Amino acid sequence: MDSKNDDGSVDQKETTTTTDGTRIEKVVKTSADGTKIEKEIITSADGTKIEKQSTTDSVGNKTTSTAITNKDGSTEKKVEIANVDGTTEKTVENVKPDGTTFTTSDIKNSNGDTVHEEKTTKPSGDYTSIKETTSKTKHTILVEENVGSTKQTETYNVTGKKTVALTKAITNASSKAVTIPKTINSNGKAYKVTTLKKGMLKANQSKPKTVKLSAAGITKVEKGAFNGMAKKGTIKVSGTAKQVKKLKKMLKKSGLPKGVKIKRVKQ
Secondary structure, eight states: EEEEEETEEEEEEEEEEESSSEEEEEEEEEEEOOOOOEEEEEEOTTTTTTEEEEEETTTTTTEEEEEOOOTTOOEEEEEEOOOEEEEEEEEEEOOOOEEEOEEEEEEOOOSSOOOEEEEEEEEEEEEEEEEEEESSSSSSEEEEETTEEEEEEEEEEEOSSEEEEEEEEEOOOTTOOEEEOEEETTTTTTEEEEEEEEETTTTTTOOSSSEEEEEHHHHOOOTTTTTTTTTTTTEEEEHHHHHHHHHHHHHHHHHOOOOOOEEEEOO
């Protein structure tokens, strides 16, 4: 059924019910300026609800959104934007019955640069977020982890298909401890941390007293990598005896701050 509104827009509405009890409502609204909005609501007999909406403006920019509500209380929201200049954006949010939220976002600029973000947030407020930026000149990954009162941020340069170099590791003042992971994961890929860059700890407001890391996979420690660590601090290293021995040589060669000790610990 078509109806014309006072603003000059036209609505087309249609409602159907399938044999299994699924109700489908469709609305198409065309504005006077040429903008077109298409909306569809599907309600299943079991209570699952899917809402879809697509908006295309007069120049061809298109936004599509989908919202799903499942009978267990979980939800999924998806938004996709495609502009005529070549820029695109896609965001997906999943909320589980226990309140845990998973969010991903992918943006592509007209020059080809891309940004991928993903975040997991627990009902407690603890979260892990990842931001991966790729351009013609750089490829970086930013990792942020918040657990209780402890917060740590790491910045990596991607150096190969499966390797990264740690350029910055910042922890909050209350913990004064930095943990360097063996691997990081972004956009479905696993990257091994192989290099510790010069000055990676210098951005900390309070000098870290403890740094924890695995000896497995580290192939290079640049001079001054541990500058900014507290005097008489401790570097706790896990791994086999052979791996730890090799890393100890690299650490000492990098020039550790006065009084910093290296201690082997269990994995």
